[in-house]
Amino acid sequence: MSLFRHRRLVDRLGRGLCGLATLLALVPLVSVLVWLVSHGARGLSFALFTELPKPFGEVGGGVGQALLGTGIMVGVALLLSMPLGILAGIALAEGGKSRFVQIVRFVADVLAGAPSIAVGVFVYTAVVMPMHGFSAFAGALALAVLMLPTITRSTEELLRLVPIHLREAGLALGLPAWRVTLSVTLKSALPGVATGIMLAVARAAGETAPLLFTAFGSQYWAWNLSEPMAALPLQIFTLASSPFEAWHQQAWAAALVLVTLVLLANLGARFVTRRARGGMAL
Amino acid sequence: MAASLNPTASTHSVADRWFRGLTVAAAAFLVLLLLAILLQLGRAALGALQVFGPVLLTGRTWDPAGATFGILPFVYGTVLTSLLALLIAAPVALGVAVYLAELAPEGAKAPVTVAVELLAAVPSIVYGLWGVFVLVPWLRDTVQPQLQTWLGFLPVFSGASIGFGVLAASLVLAVMILPTLAAISRDVLLAIPRAQREAALALGATRFEMIRDAVLPQALPGIVGAMMLGLGRALGETMAVTMVIGNRADISLSWFAPAQTMASLLANEYAEATEELHLGALAFVGLSLFAVTLLLNLGARGLVRRVAGSAARSPGGAR
Numbered sequence: 001m002s003l004f005r006h007r008r009l010v011d012r013l014g015r016g017l018c019g020l021a022t023l024l025a026l027v028p029l030v031s032v033l034v035w036l037v038s039h040g041a042r043g044l045s046f047a048l049f050t051e052l053p054k055p056f057g058e059v060g061g062g063v064g065q066a067l068l069g070t071g072i073m074v075g076v077a078l079l080l081s082m083p084l085g086i087l088a089g090i091a092l093a094e095g096g097k098s099r100f101v102q103i104v105r106f107v108a109d110v111l112a113g114a115p116s117i118a119v120g121v122f123v124y125t126a127v128v129m130p131m132h133g134f135s136a137f138a139g140a141l142a143l144a145v146l147m148l149p150t151i152t153r154s155t156e157e158l159l160r161l162v163p164i165h166l167r168e169a170g171l172a173l174g175l176p177a178w179r180v181t182l183s184v185t186l187k188s189a190l191p192g193v194a195t196g197i198m199l200a201v202a203r204a205a206g207e208t209a210p211l212l213f214t215a216f217g218s219q220y221w222a223w224n225l226s227e228p229m230a231a232l233p234l235q236i237f238t239l240a241s242s243p244f245e246a247w248h249q250q251a252w253a254a255a256l257v258l259v260t261l262v263l264l265a266n267l268g269a270r271f272v273t274r275r276a277r278g279g280m281a282l
Numbered sequence: 283m284a285a286s287l288n289p290t291a292s293t294h295s296v297a298d299r300w301f302r303g304l305t306v307a308a309a310a311f312l313v314l315l316l317l318a319i320l321l322q323l324g325r326a327a328l329g330a331l332q333v334f335g336p337v338l339l340t341g342r343t344w345d346p347a348g349a350t351f352g353i354l355p356f357v358y359g360t361v362l363t364s365l366l367a368l369l370i371a372a373p374v375a376l377g378v379a380v381y382l383a384e385l386a387p388e389g390a391k392a393p394v395t396v397a398v399e400l401l402a403a404v405p406s407i408v409y410g411l412w413g414v415f416v417l418v419p420w421l422r423d424t425v426q427p428q429l430q431t432w433l434g435f436l437p438v439f440s441g442a443s444i445g446f447g448v449l450a451a452s453l454v455l456a457v458m459i460l461p462t463l464a465a466i467s468r469d470v471l472l473a474i475p476r477a478q479r480e481a482a483l484a485l486g487a488t489r490f491e492m493i494r495d496a497v498l499p500q501a502l503p504g505i506v507g508a509m510m511l512g513l514g515r516a517l518g519e520t521m522a523v524t525m526v527i528g529n530r531a532d533i534s535l536s537w538f539a540p541a542q543t544m545a546s547l548l549a550n551e552y553a554e555a556t557e558e559l560h561l562g563a564l565a566f567v568g569l570s571l572f573a574v575t576l577l578l579n580l581g582a583r584g585l586v587r588r589v590a591g592s593a594a595r596s597p598g599g600a601r
Contacts, residue, residue: 007488014490015385021377022386022394025464028457029401032412039415087308094305104309106583107316113511113579114319114572115518117545121552121568122319125326134553145315152312178301206405209520209545213553233407237521240411248415255408266403270396 036256043253053219053235056244063254065221066235072223073136073215073231074205077143082197085148089155089193090181105156111149119145120210128214136222136229139215143207147200154196158189195269202265206258208233232258323569330562338566344531344547346555351563353570355531359541360571363448363523364516366537367455372509374456375463379505382464383471384493402461410525413454418445418526421453426538441536446528448537454522459512466511466586470504471497473590500589507585514578518571520545544571 047062054061088104095101123142128134162185170180186193208231211217217234218227232254239251331338334351341352382394422445429439474497482496483489498505528540529550542550544567555561 007491011488011490014494018377018381018385021374022381025374025378025401025460026394026397028412029397029404031416032404032408035412035416036408084308084311087305088312091302091305091309095309100306100309104312106580107313109583110576110579111312111316113514113575115520115545115575117518117520117548118323118568118572118575119319121326121548121565122322124552125565126318126322145319148315149312152309177298181301202403206407208405208407209549212549216553233405233521236407236411237525240414240525251411252415255411259404259408262403262405263400266400267396270399 033259036252036259039249039252040256041253043249044256045253048250048253048257052221053239053250056242056247059246061250063230063232063235063239063250063257065218066230066232066254067257069136069215069218069222069230070205070232072225073140073143073211073229074201076137076140076225077147077204078197078201080140080144081147081151081200085151085197085200086155086186086193088148088152089159090186092152092156093159093185094181105153108149108152111145112153115209116142116146116207117209117212120212120214123210124213131226133226134214134216134228135226136215137225139211139229139231140225142210142214143204146207146210147204150200150203151197154199155189155193158192158196159185161192162189191272195272198265198269198272202262202269205265206233206262208237319572320569323565323572326565327562327569330559330566333559334563338563342533346551346557346560349557349559351559353544353547353563353567355533356542356544356547356567357570358533359448359527360517360543360545362541363451363455363527363543364513366448366452367459367516368509368513370452370456371460371463371512375460375508375512376467376505378460378464379467379471380493382468384489384497398461398464401457402465406458406519406521409454409458410522413450413522413526417453418450421445421450425449437535438537441534441538443538444528444540446526447540448527451523451527451541451543452537454526455516455519458519458522459515462515463508463512466508467501467505470501470508470586470590473504474500503585504589507582507589510578510582510585514575514582517578518545518575520549524549 045060045062047060048064049062049067050064051060051062052065053063088108092101092105092108119142123138123145127138127141131138166184166188167180170184171177175183211231211234215231215234216228217238218230222229236251236254236258239247239254242248330351334341337352339352339357340354341350342354343350343352344355345351378394378398382391382398386394422443426439426443426445426449430443433439478496478500479492482492487495523543524546527542527546529542529546530540531542531547532539534541548564548567551560552564555564
């Protein structure tokens with residue numbers, strides 16, 4: 001009887017600890033969100049989105065150039081990585097279990113897990129040094145290197161979900177294999193593939209480390225890809241590292257904008273994928 | 283071949299071959315990219331390696347002005363903060379994984395999963411901001427004085443409480459790697475066959491005994507793999523660590539003391555470095571980070587696959 005009680009006690013204790021761990025794990029998330037809203041919301045204004053940073057001492061100013069810079073660099077990175085990533089994903093999904101497929105899949109996983117700062121160093125030595133200067137193009141290239149493996153793997157996984165009989169139907173109708181891949185397999189997997197790309201974009205938009213010595217950051221409007229360019233995470237870093245209270249305030253506001261963008265992309269992606277997979281969670 | 287009866291068959295096969303070639307070329311590009319990164323970093327580090335040899339790795343002095351470069355303090359900072367982070371995050375993540383895979387009621391699974399995913403989606407710079415303005419003051423004013431009062435006789439809890447330092451960096455890292463650990467461990471647990479659980483319950487085991495004796499032992503290699511992947515993330519994590527670790531190239535026993543990691547060294551110095559040897563030594567740091575995470579990935583994926591196989595990845599699994 002006492003053994004039974006002991007076992008029941010251990011059972012409840014063990015299960016309780018697991019629940020407790022789950023609550024504990026969510027404390028930082030809640031804390032981050034609460035601080036973002038309580039400190040960031042105060043700094044939100046129209047000027048935050050449209051104006052340049054003001055020198056210390058002047059009131060107001062914004063992070064407009066950083067938003068623009070993030071938009072431009074992530075856009076260019078997307079143009080570079082999306083076609084390659086989708087094509088590579090197709091090769092992996094349709095390559096069966098060949099050695100080549102296994103190697104490429106492993107390489108993609110390794111690249112996805114590579115420290116982003118090391119990718120920054122790579123782009124610095126390969127692009128910034130030969131071009132003798134920091135540039136938005138180098139920043140975009142670093143982001144593209146980070147996005148490529150993510151897009152490749154998510155495209156592959158979603159293409160594999162397309163039922164084989166859809167492909168067979170296409171082939172039976174006399175379509176060439178490449179048309180089946182593009183118009184049947186890829187098309188029916190499109191919502192999921194788009195989701196994977198959206199997640200890669202969200203991750204790239206939040207990256208700071210690979211931009212430190214590629215895009216470098218800027219306090220002015222920049223459109224030219226051969227010049228240094230600001231990015232929202234870089235700007236937050238600059239603001240947060242300063243000793244000025246007013247800049248810290250702006251850092252929280254900018255972080256609130258960044259996190260809102262990233263979380264919306266994530267939640268949106270979840271929603272789309274769930275529908276695409278017929279109610280299955282990602 | 284029957285296909286040759288089709289008048290368009292030859293155009294089909296040419297187009298097919300081209301398309302196939304294009305996709306394979308794109309896939310091969312990834313392999314080339316990995317090789318290019320390794321080669322380029324290796325080439326950039328070569329000069330410094332030739333001058334300093336193994337001292338580059340074992341030297342304790344990092345002095346760009348005096349052209350002396352030893353990265354041991356940064357290796358120490360990186361390994362210490364990452365291991366501490368793993369030590370803090372692993373038990374919590376295992377709890378979350380067990381909760382999600384075995385215990386959570388249907389209604390709680392989805393929200394908790396979403397929350398853990400959001401925890402992973404918050405950018406590093408935001409954790410840095412939170413670390414500087416929330417975590418560091420809390421550590422400085424509350425946690426570290428308490429630790430010192432009760433456990434101050436331990437050398438790791440000695441020294442002044444300034445907040446910025448090893449402990450702050452490890453805690454931020456723990457928060458950041460927790461979602462990775464939890465998500466992969468959960469996938470591994472879900473891949474353990476259902477019959478295994480039912481057998482344990484049928485023998486009269488409580489649910490906790492079922493988890494402890496029938497599920498966890500089988501899942502262990504996969505969970506170890508998840509931890510190696512988390513460790514890999516912690517080693518290379520840059521921004522949040524740079525903001526809270528205090529950035530001093532010291533090897534100190536105390537966890538309250540400022541330190542510096544390999545990644546934060548790069549973040550602090552690379553953009554300003556101009557001397558060839560300095561740049562080379564920094565490139566060597568980048569190469570080492572890259573190589574170590576590559577090896578960790580290699581080992582970890584093997585372990586995870588051994589348990590979960592394709593089951594955890596397939597959509598038909600128990601998710």
